[in-house]
Amino acid sequence: MEATQTKSTILSIHNLVIKFKLRGKVLTAIRDISLNLYKGESLAIVGESGSGKSVLVKSIMGLLDKNGFIDHGAIIYNDEDLAHFQTEKDWLKIRGKEVAMVTQDPMTSLNPLKTVGKQIEECVILHQGLRGKAAYEKTLQYLKDVGIYDVEKRYKQYPHEFSGGMRQRIVIAIAIACKPKILICDEPTTALDVTIQAQILQLLKNLQQQYGLTTIYITHDLGVVAKVADRIAVMYAGEIIEVGQSHEVFFNGKHPYTWALLSSLPQLGTKGEELYSIKGTPPNLFKDIKGDAFAPRNPYALNIDYEERPPFFKVSETHYAKTWLLHPKAPKVEPPHNLQAFFEEGRHYTYE
């Protein structure tokens, strides 16, 4: 896995805070996130439901629900701060053209009344300025690129004439036809069965290389992450609590929440040992959170975890985690037993 620190930054998020107004109260969904996205990389954002993954990427595309707002922070792209964008006109400069998104359910992105060919071709015309035969030929090429056969016939068909996996391919073709620099894939394979999932992930990986895309995957499934990501950012209660290259987070994770997520990997369930499970529920985002948000569920919590929010501690040039366990004066704590063997195997696999 290549080092990302030498790559140039394509998008940079600084101290982002996002809130929602709901029934006269305010909920904080994103709590002070800073993150660089490097050109050409594939970054996976993982975390359980409600951790803020979707809100974070929606804010990059100006797609926050109407009751949501950026309270603080900056999202820098091409020397502009997207956090200050006010109008749809501003966002149309970004959406599709610079940043495109593939979501879980292809039916919500596709127009059921238009042939798939026309839907792809509209993007080719709008974003690439091609017309007539040139636009048509280019559209057929995109259909081929996403693994669809018999493209001239398929061009004329409607979304309902395709299977779920094929529809997801069409959505991907539409996204790619906009020629974005960044492709966001929000749980792109969750609705598909396992074999199709693997094919779509492989397709996305190939297209990333073919078109030099920077990709963000959002998922709660670490299995997906292992197949596609150069780097992983782990989210909990609106914060990134650990970030690093995939092998660093996978085989040398430091935050107890990352340990809990890793423990849900199927590989760890086969040893006949009791899994380390996460007890309790995530914090109430309507309330101020004191200290480490994971503390009440963390069997390794220290007293300070209930008092002060941990800063990012550096594990390596590319790996950081927000846990007081990394403080030089913290007691030495080993990861759960089942993970130790997994980490050990991973280190052999990665470094030998």
Ligand SMILES: Nc1ncnc2c1ncn2[C@@H]1O[C@H](COP(=O)(O)OP(=O)(O)OP(=O)(O)O)[C@@H](O)[C@H]1O
């Ligand atoms: N329009 C909204 N109004 C109020 N709260 C919202 C709104 N949209 C999102 N939230 C809240 O923001 C938090 C983060 O939600 P988000 O959808 O980003 O989570 P997620 O990690 O993507 O989860 P999932 O995997 O279930 O999609 C949640 O507590 C959610 O309830």
